[in-house]
Amino acid sequence: MKSAAHDFPSRARAGLQNPDLVRAMARARTGFIDKRRAAVDALPEYPQLRRIAREIKEHTLQHLDYYLERFEARVREHGGHVHWASTPAEAQAIVLDVCRAAGAKRITKGKSMVGEEIALNEALEAAGFEPIETDLGEYIIQLANEPPSHIIAPAIHKTRDQIADLFHARHAQYGLHERRTEPTALVGEARTVLREKFQTADVGITGANFLVAETGSSVIVTNEGNGDLTNTLPRVHVVTAGIEKVVPTLEDMSTILRVLARNATGQEASAYTTLSSGPRRAGDLDGPGEYHVVLLDNGRSQMLGNEFHEMLRCIRCGACMNHCPVYHAVGGHAYGWVYVGPMGSVLTPLMVGLDEARDLPNACTLNGRCREVCPMEIPLSDMIRKLREREFDERLTPPRTRLGLRAWAFAARRPALYRFVTSLAMRVLGLLGRRRGRLRRLPLAGGWTGTRDLPAPAGETFMAAWAKRRVEKR
Amino acid sequence: MPNRVRQSPDDATARPRVGLLVTCLVDLFRPAVGFAAVRLLEDAGCVVDVPAVQTCCGQPAYNGGDSGNARAIAKRTIEAFEPFDYVVAPSGSCAGMLREHYPRLFPTGAGWHGRAQALAERTHELVSFLADVLGVREVAARFEADATYHDSCSGLREMGVRGQPRRLLASVGGLTVAEMRDSDACCGFGGTFCVKYPEISTRLVDEKCAKILATGAGVLLGGDLGCLMNIAGRLARESHPVRVFHVAEVLAGTAGRGIGERGR
Numbered sequence: 001m002k003s004a005a006h007d008f009p010s011r012a013r014a015g016l017q018n019p020d021l022v023r024a025m026a027r028a029r030t031g032f033i034d035k036r037r038a039a040v041d042a043l044p045e046y047p048q049l050r051r052i053a054r055e056i057k058e059h060t061l062q063h064l065d066y067y068l069e070r071f072e073a074r075v076r077e078h079g080g081h082v083h084w085a086s087t088p089a090e091a092q093a094i095v096l097d098v099c100r101a102a103g104a105k106r107i108t109k110g111k112s113m114v115g116e117e118i119a120l121n122e123a124l125e126a127a128g129f130e131p132i133e134t135d136l137g138e139y140i141i142q143l144a145n146e147p148p149s150h151i152i153a154p155a156i157h158k159t160r161d162q163i164a165d166l167f168h169a170r171h172a173q174y175g176l177h178e179r180r181t182e183p184t185a186l187v188g189e190a191r192t193v194l195r196e197k198f199q200t201a202d203v204g205i206t207g208a209n210f211l212v213a214e215t216g217s218s219v220i221v222t223n224e225g226n227g228d229l230t231n232t233l234p235r236v237h238v239v240t241a242g243i244e245k246v247v248p249t250l251e252d253m254s255t256i257l258r259v260l261a262r263n264a265t266g267q268e269a270s271a272y273t274t275l276s277s278g279p280r281r282a283g284d285l286d287g288p289g290e291y292h293v294v295l296l297d298n299g300r301s302q303m304l305g306n307e308f309h310e311m312l313r314c315i316r317c318g319a320c321m322n323h324c325p326v327y328h329a330v331g332g333h334a335y336g337w338v339y340v341g342p343m344g345s346v347l348t349p350l351m352v353g354l355d356e357a358r359d360l361p362n363a364c365t366l367n368g369r370c371r372e373v374c375p376m377e378i379p380l381s382d383m384i385r386k387l388r389e390r391e392f393d394e395r396l397t398p399p400r401t402r403l404g405l406r407a408w409a410f411a412a413r414r415p416a417l418y419r420f421v422t423s424l425a426m427r428v429l430g431l432l433g434r435r436r437g438r439l440r441r442l443p444l445a446g447g448w449t450g451t452r453d454l455p456a457p458a459g460e461t462f463m464a465a466w467a468k469r470r471v472e473k474r
Numbered sequence: 475m476p477n478r479v480r481q482s483p484d485d486a487t488a489r490p491r492v493g494l495l496v497t498c499l500v501d502l503f504r505p506a507v508g509f510a511a512v513r514l515l516e517d518a519g520c521v522v523d524v525p526a527v528q529t530c531c532g533q534p535a536y537n538g539g540d541s542g543n544a545r546a547i548a549k550r551t552i553e554a555f556e557p558f559d560y561v562v563a564p565s566g567s568c569a570g571m572l573r574e575h576y577p578r579l580f581p582t583g584a585g586w587h588g589r590a591q592a593l594a595e596r597t598h599e600l601v602s603f604l605a606d607v608l609g610v611r612e613v614a615a616r617f618e619a620d621a622t623y624h625d626s627c628s629g630l631r632e633m634g635v636r637g638q639p640r641r642l643l644a645s646v647g648g649l650t651v652a653e654m655r656d657s658d659a660c661c662g663f664g665g666t667f668c669v670k671y672p673e674i675s676t677r678l679v680d681e682k683c684a685k686i687l688a689t690g691a692g693v694l695l696g697g698d699l700g701c702l703m704n705i706a707g708r709l710a711r712e713s714h715p716v717r718v719f720h721v722a723e724v725l726a727g728t729a730g731r732g733i734g735e736r737g738r
Contacts (some may be wrong), residue, residue: 365664392539447669
């Protein structure tokens with residue numbers, strides 16, 4: 001997916017002004033937050049579980065090369081293939097080659113953020129294949145020709161009416177002409193259309209929530225069962241995953257699973273947890289004839305050794321965005337790329353470039369709620385601040401902001417000057433606001449006074465008043 | 475090792491010496507909060523002084539990515555407050571800057587890191603200092619109002635301020651405090667965020683205002699002047715007659731003119 005992160009300001013504005021989005025996000029917010037809270041509160045050992053899950057990820061990252069090679073060896077033992085891709089372009093090329101070699105036409109897909117990261121649908125379509133998303137949310141946005149706006153609920157920005165219109169327009173080709181609006185009817189309609197695709201697909205592509213080094217398994221969790229139909233029915237199964245997805249053992253996987261489901265959707269466990277450990281063996285009733293795993297780096301190994309290392313613990317649960325006030329206000333499309341909300345504000349600059357995504361680390365109040373809920377205790381606010389430092393050092397901070405900051409700091413480092421300038425300014429502001437107690441307009445402060453009054457200062461600063469008080473006391 | 479000079483004129487041998495970190499917003503916009511803090515600390519038995527060389531804790535530079543200037547300002551602040559037993563600020567955000575972030579500005583092992591760490595351990599937000607360190611259980615103030623309380627993000631998540639202000643407010647005569655929904659949700663201030671992304675900030679403060687208004691409270695209280703000026707400014711622009719005060723003013727019994735109100 002091509003980044004539009006540079007366009008954050010205008011996309012954010014569009015999000016703020018879209019009444020459908022406001023309604024959809026308001027509903028989603030309470031749903032996600034309340035369900036997660038209830039699921040976490042219902043588990044007395046959650047704090048310990050969270051700590052252990054974090055330690056598993058941290059341990060794996062410390063020995064990532066070892067576990068990846070172990071995973072690769074196990075997959076090969078089972079007759080599968082492992083491909084290493086440094087860049088999205090390499091990953092695309094690998095998947096296209098596998099599809100061509102299989103003589104494929106129709107390709108079903110399970111939800112995969114790495115698939116979005118490497119713009120797989122666009123590449124498959126351009127090469128003449130017919131990719132079909134089978135996760136309901138992904139299916140909806142594919143029909144609408146839109147990117148996902150949430151990593152767990154990709155069509156969260158869509159209202160039911162919009163989906164009804166979309167299905168009505170796009171399902172006529174299958175002889176479905178009635179406009180339905182009930183959720184169950186809409187799901188039934190998608191199911192009817194997708195059923196035929198599942199049965200006729202040549203290749204199935206899924207992502208992976210985990211790669212298990214011990215067994216060479218790739219693991220996906222879904223609530224719709226679409227993943228199972230994608231990875232068992234077609235002749236070829238391709239898994240696309242980031243290299244940070246590996247965990248040592250099945251036991252480790254199940255520990256993190258318990259944390260993932262609670263944080264993502266407020267469930268104790270997702271409805272389906274599916275392990276794929278290679279192609280169909282002799283005597284197996286079903287399963288693909290070929291099994292490929294494409295491991296994507298795309299900047300991850302760089303992060304492994306730098307100050308953003310902890311970001312690789314991310315298990316893509318979405319809790320950070322579900323608790324982010326800015327994400328809720330502007331919607332996922334404002335972020336302009338695959339990853340949104342706080343985790344996107346860290347990952348996007350690291351993956352597509354800080355210059356391209358320079359707004360993302362700044363469009364954050366540093367309120368820290370994301371970090372508070374993150375099951376992997378990733379210090380998101382600190383990383384966002386580090387990206388601001390990089391911007392400042394690389395002179396990507398807007399010149400006006402930079403100048404303002406410098407001028408202010410010049411004074412703040414010189415108490416006598418600071419005292420002189422600020423007491424003069426406060427006297428003036430105090431006089432201007434004396435009648436109303438507040439200012440409705442102020443030159444150069446439109447960012448504040450455009451929508452807010454500025455409470456007027458008392459006129460005399462505390463430091464001046466305190467100095468007087470000390471003199472009087474003597 | 476910090477040099478703790480005890481040179482108070484009134485022979486306060488056992489009384490804790492507190493350096494008040496006034497914070498730039500209180501210094502410039504609302505000195506009444508600073509004087510309320512002094513009164514509360516003195517009533518609780520502290521000897522309070524205000525180092526004259528303080529300006530701002532440096533957050534605008536730190537959060538703006540200018541770590542060089544943040545470090546320079548931090549050094550100045552550390553020097554100014556080292557002689558005190560405690561540093562207390564009427565703001566969770568500025569106290570959090572000293573407690574959580576100053577040590578990170580300097581490489582581990584460096585002299586300044588040690589000094590920053592030593593100061594961090596003695597730094598507190600005002601209300602939690604009164605309640606947790608000095609053991610204050612009640613205040614003598616009266617304030618006739620139905621109020622609601624906003625949890626500022628840094629106070630809540632960096633300094634653990636949540637129950638302390640509510641418990642002390644419960645002892646204020648004539649005051650009732652009703653909880654708003656999502657009292658811990660950000661008000662949209664975020665330092666320079668509010669002027670860099672005013673439209674997003676306005677949406678956030680509008681949501682906060684709606685939750686305040688839904689309680690029917692006539693007064694909003696909180697512990698950080700930045701958030702309070704943001705909320706008060708938006709409430710006033712939208713002509714909602716909710717009065718806004720810093721919690722210290724109410725606890726000290728000195729709440730007169732609300733934030734953004736004209737003189738009476």
